[in-house]
Every structure is written in structure tokens, then in C-alpha cells.
Amino acid sequence: MKVPPGPKTPFWLLNLQFEADPFGYMDAISKRYGDIVTLMSGSTPIVYVSNPLGIKEVFTNTKEIAAKGALNQNFALGTGNQGVLQLDGLVHKNRRKLLMQSFHGARMQACGQRICELTEKIMSKQVIGKPFVAYPTIEDITLRVGIEVVMGLQKGECSDKIKHLFVSLLRDGKSPIDKILRSIFGQRDLGKWSPEGYLLHLRQELFQLLYTEVEERRSQANFSRPDMLSDLIFAKDETGQPLSNEEVRDLLLSPIFAAGDASGTAIAWSLYWIHRLPNVRSRLLSELDSLGENPDPMSIVALPYLSAVCNEALRIYPTQLFAFPRLVESTVEVMGYELNPGTVLIANIYSTHQREDLYPARKEFQPERFLEKQFSPYEFLPFGGGSRVCIGGTFALFEMKLILATILSRYQLELVSKRPERPKFGGLICYPASGVKMVMCDRRQHQGQSQTFVVGSV
Structure with missing residues (x-):
């Protein structure tokens, strides 16, 4: 044939x-x-x-x-040699199961409150009337969700350093100058001042910081902490043995990269489409307002039109091509x-x-298509499929909905330019080329009163 x-x-x-x-x-x-x-x-x-x-x-x-792990070896630079992408067979099955346990229902509900709080804290720093670029702002939120909520690192010098290194690795090689230098030097490590050498330097710093955090957390032996890092430290492998510190570190990398990069990109695209299409924004705000002034995070994620908007954003420019x-x-x-x-x-x-x-x-951006029809996992597959489907796909949608709901309910935003946002490809991800330039016009009022979207201090 x-x-x-x-x-x-x-x-x-x-x-x-x-x-x-x-x-x-x-x-x-x-x-x-x-x-x-x-x-x-x-x-x-x-x-x-x-x-x-x-x-x-x-x-x-x-x-x-x-679905061979060896085929994903190119990603080992960022996810480690023992990350879930590089594993096969029973080991892969065991590690996927361990990671999936971190996203169970009760844990998700507790995470929801913190996601809303982090979003409000970071968005409140924007100056009314002053333009800002949405993507790096959203990336700041999603990386903090990954580091603080998923990993369980509380805000401080170590958390800030890890976040800075993640951002540096995510942005490495994407600027025109980086691409020119990489075309000249290729993948030769000529020290910290060469593109490859700088990338390896960032990687070494990040891996060492994460390894130290794993070591310190293991020495504390606190079973009560509700985060992925604690889950992995006390987990057993397929033979009943504890995971090594290197394994725990490598398994953490993919979920945090996914939280910062893929989720951040999808939310930035969603903000673009919502504010480009007034009818979409109007219908979405009406749905959000129907929950009242202080909605529970789990009620937000169940909203049908919000879900449809997120799905359509993931369809038209999927973060994973x-x-x-x-x-x-x-x-x-x-x-x-x-x-x-x-x-x-x-x-x-x-x-x-x-x-x-x-x-x-x-x-065309038409969220209604996801209300009118249910697509199979082979027709709509923003997170891949089969044995290599993204472990954090459900959490990514959960995070998308809560961040969007918090921003839209509390702030009046507008796009700075009427020109269409162009997609830009980098690695596996499809970014908005300009980062989605926006301006905060005002804080939004809910039914004539100041809105209190979430309860709790930051």
C-alpha cells in the first residue's frame, strides 16, 4: 500500500x-x-x-x-531526564498517577480561592489609564499559581528567584536578537555569554534551587501540606520505594512550565477575543453577574458560556499545536x-x-459552537491525547476560568489597538505576537456597588 x-x-x-x-x-x-x-x-x-x-x-x-519517552528527549533540557515526558512503561504510568492525585476535587476547591486572590493582587497593581501588556502580567499570575499553589512554595526570596528563572527560560531564544545569536553560535556551549551557555546556566541555577527546596521539604516531613511537592516527597514508586530528590524535582518541572506558559498564553488569547468582540464580553459578564457578588470558585468553573469561551480560545489558537x-x-x-x-x-x-x-x-471566534455540540476527544484535543495527554489539562481549564472571571468581574479593560492580534509560534506554544496590549479603564461595579469577588486576605 x-x-x-x-x-x-x-x-x-x-x-x-x-x-x-x-x-x-x-x-x-x-x-x-x-x-x-x-x-x-x-x-x-x-x-x-x-x-x-x-x-x-x-x-x-x-x-x-x-508513545516513546525518547521521542520527547528534546524537552529534557527544561523538564529534566526523569520528567514524566521522558518516562515509559510502568514507571511512566506510576508517575502520571502520582501527579494526577494532586488535582483531586477537594484540593482543586482549596486552590480556587488562592488563584482568585493571586489574580486580584497582581491585577490591582495596574494603573488606571496606563497601557500594559497582558501576557507578561498573566504569566506572572500563572507562574505564581504553579509555584505557590501547585508546588507549595510560599512567597519569599526563594519563590521569587525560582519564578524569575522560569520566566527567563520561557523567554530564552524568542527575541529577534536571540534568534540571530543562536543562528551564529548554534548549540555550542561557549560559556555564559553564548546562547547555549546562558541557557544551560539558567537551567543549572533553577535545577539546583528546586533540588534544595525538595531536600529541605523532605527534612521537615510535614504530611499535612496540601501541595504537589509534599505529595511527591511522601509518594512511593512502582516498587514501593520513595522517589529520589532528583525524581521529585524533575516531576515538578512540567506542571510548573505548563501552568506558566500554556495557561498564560491561553488566558492572554481569551482576553484578546473577549475584548475584541463586544457581544462575547457582554454575554460573559451577564453570566458572571448572575452568580452574585461573592461566587464560590466551583460555581464559576461550572458556568457554561465561560467554559465555551475558554474552549474556543483553545481551539482557534491551541497552545499546543x-x-x-x-x-x-x-x-x-x-x-x-x-x-x-x-x-x-x-x-x-x-x-x-x-x-x-x-x-x-x-x-471566527464563536464560543456558541461548544454549547451546541459536544466534541469527541479526537475532534477537540487542546491538551493532546492518549497516554501522553497533558496531566494538568483539567487544572489549566480550572485556572483559566477563575483568572478570567476575577479580571472581568473586577476591572473594565480595553484593547489598545484595533488591529488584529497576530499569532507567533515558539517551541510548542502559539503566543500572541504583541502580548495583547490593554488599558485598565476603571474598576468595575457590580449592580451599582463595589464588588467583593473573593473572601480572604492575600
């Missing part, structure tokens, strides 16, 4: 075309070749699938198709094509979310 069709252009040139215009490139490829496309990287076929039935075949066939790769280990048929061992399979999330048969008027 034939392999799926695809361009004959050299892989390096395809990469350049993708970097220049990721979405235009993917739209053109899908239009020309359909919903299963082969790109050749040397002698290795890389097959991208955007057909929901094909994606289901890839995610559910664990006999011939493996592709699912993590799979490897064909024995000959297998996918969508009628026979794929040989060694073939890499990747679910193309962006192109799936852009299918006109699933999402009519696909380029």
Missing part, C-alpha cells in the same frame, strides 16, 4: 517555511494533501494526522504504536495506509481544530 502523500521539498526548507508562517503553512499543506500528510526527515517518514478517526487509531493502538509524537514499532494500518516500523506519527491539533466539517467559519 502507498504511504500518505506529502511535499518533496527538503525537510530543512519546510522547517524554514513553517517558522516564517506556521498557520499559513499548515493550512496550505492540509488544503493540498488532505488530513494525513508525510514529511521526510532524512530517511524517517513523519506522518501528521488531522482526521479524528485517524487520531483515534493513533492514540488507542498501543500494540503497534508506542501538535500532540507528542508516537513511533510505529510493527507494521500497522492507519487511515488505509500501511506504515512501516520507524515511522513517526504526530496528531496535528491545529489542523484538526481548523476542519470546516467540524468547525464551520473556522477562523
Whole structure:
């Protein structure tokens, strides 16, 4: 049988075309070749699938198709060699289970209050009438949620240092100057002043700080602390043994990066769409106001239109453009094509979310589509799927809703520019190119009175 069709252009040139215009490139490829496309990287076929039935075949066939941790080794620089992305088999299954336990219902409810408080604390620093860039402000909130709420590090010098290092790593290599320097020096470590050397320096500092925190927390042996770090310190591996300090440190990295980077990006995009489309903002505020002046966080996350807005933001520009790769280990048929061992399979999330048969008027922001239809996990998959689905996906949506609700209920914001916000691709993430420039017009009044959105001091 034939392999799926695809361009004959050299892989390096395809990469350049993708970097220049990721979405235009993917739209053109899908239009020309359909919903299963082969790109050749040397002698290795890389097959991208955007057909929901094909994606289901890839995610559910664990006999011939493996979700190998080795395929994610490029992320080890940021997530450590023992992060959940790099693990396989029983070890991977055990660590996923340990991390998932940190996101159970009672824990989520306690986290909800703190997320609202952190959002209000950081947003209240904005000066009325003075423009600000939303993305770094939201990133500050989401990273603090990751470090203080998920990890359990209280605000202080260590917490601030860890947050600074996370931000530096997230932004490394994204500026035009960084890209020019990296094109000159490549991946050579020429010391702290070279791009690769600086990146490794940041990584070493962050890893050492986290390791020290794990050591200190283990020595305190406090079972009552309700955070992921404590869960992992007292957890047992698949053989019944405690996890090492290095394992605990590496397992913490992915959830915090995801909290800061993916969640922050999705919330920034949501703010853009909500304030670009007055009817969306009006309907959302009406729904939020229906809960009264002091809504419970769990009531907020259950709001249907708020959920639809978040889903539509994740659909139109998914923070993760592709699912993590799979490897064909024995000959297998996918969508009628026979794929040989060694073939890499990747679910193309962006192109799936852009299918006109699933999402009519696909380029338009229409939250109502998520109220009118329930999409399968192979049609709407912002956090990937199968055994490599993002562990923090549920928490990311929970966090999105509470941060958006707090901001919208308490502040009147406007976009500074009427020009459309352009997407910018970096790594796995699709960022708003200008960061979403906004201005705070005033504090918002609820039914004619000052609103008290959450109870509790910061």
C-alpha cells in the first residue's frame, strides 16, 4: 500500500517555511494533501494526522504504536531526564498517577480561592489609564499559581528567584536578537555569554534551587501540606520505594512550565477575543453577574458560556499545536495506509481544530459552537491525547476560568489597538505576537456597588 502523500521539498526548507508562517503553512499543506500528510526527515517518514478517526487509531493502538519517552528527549533540557515526558512503561504510568492525585476535587476547591486572590493582587497593581501588556502580567499570575499553589512554595526570596528563572527560560531564544545569536553560535556551549551557555546556566541555577527546596521539604516531613511537592516527597514508586530528590524535582518541572506558559498564553488569547468582540464580553459578564457578588470558585468553573469561551480560545489558537509524537514499532494500518516500523506519527491539533466539517467559519471566534455540540476527544484535543495527554489539562481549564472571571468581574479593560492580534509560534506554544496590549479603564461595579469577588486576605 502507498504511504500518505506529502511535499518533496527538503525537510530543512519546510522547517524554514513553517517558522516564517506556521498557520499559513499548515493550512496550505492540509488544503493540498488532505488530513494525513508525510514529511521526510532524512530517511524517517513523519506522518501528521488531522482526521479524528485517524487520531483515534493513533492514540488507542498501543500494540503497534508506542508513545516513546525518547521521542520527547528534546524537552529534557527544561523538564529534566526523569520528567514524566521522558518516562515509559510502568514507571511512566506510576508517575502520571502520582501527579494526577494532586488535582483531586477537594484540593482543586482549596486552590480556587488562592488563584482568585493571586489574580486580584497582581491585577490591582495596574494603573488606571496606563497601557500594559497582558501576557507578561498573566504569566506572572500563572507562574505564581504553579509555584505557590501547585508546588507549595510560599512567597519569599526563594519563590521569587525560582519564578524569575522560569520566566527567563520561557523567554530564552524568542527575541529577534536571540534568534540571530543562536543562528551564529548554534548549540555550542561557549560559556555564559553564548546562547547555549546562558541557557544551560539558567537551567543549572533553577535545577539546583528546586533540588534544595525538595531536600529541605523532605527534612521537615510535614504530611499535612496540601501541595504537589509534599505529595511527591511522601509518594512511593512502582516498587514501593520513595522517589529520589532528583525524581521529585524533575516531576515538578512540567506542571510548573505548563501552568506558566500554556495557561498564560491561553488566558492572554481569551482576553484578546473577549475584548475584541463586544457581544462575547457582554454575554460573559451577564453570566458572571448572575452568580452574585461573592461566587464560590466551583460555581464559576461550572458556568457554561465561560467554559465555551475558554474552549474556543483553545481551539482557534491551541497552545499546543501538535500532540507528542508516537513511533510505529510493527507494521500497522492507519487511515488505509500501511506504515512501516520507524515511522513517526504526530496528531496535528491545529489542523484538526481548523476542519470546516467540524468547525464551520473556522477562523471566527464563536464560543456558541461548544454549547451546541459536544466534541469527541479526537475532534477537540487542546491538551493532546492518549497516554501522553497533558496531566494538568483539567487544572489549566480550572485556572483559566477563575483568572478570567476575577479580571472581568473586577476591572473594565480595553484593547489598545484595533488591529488584529497576530499569532507567533515558539517551541510548542502559539503566543500572541504583541502580548495583547490593554488599558485598565476603571474598576468595575457590580449592580451599582463595589464588588467583593473573593473572601480572604492575600
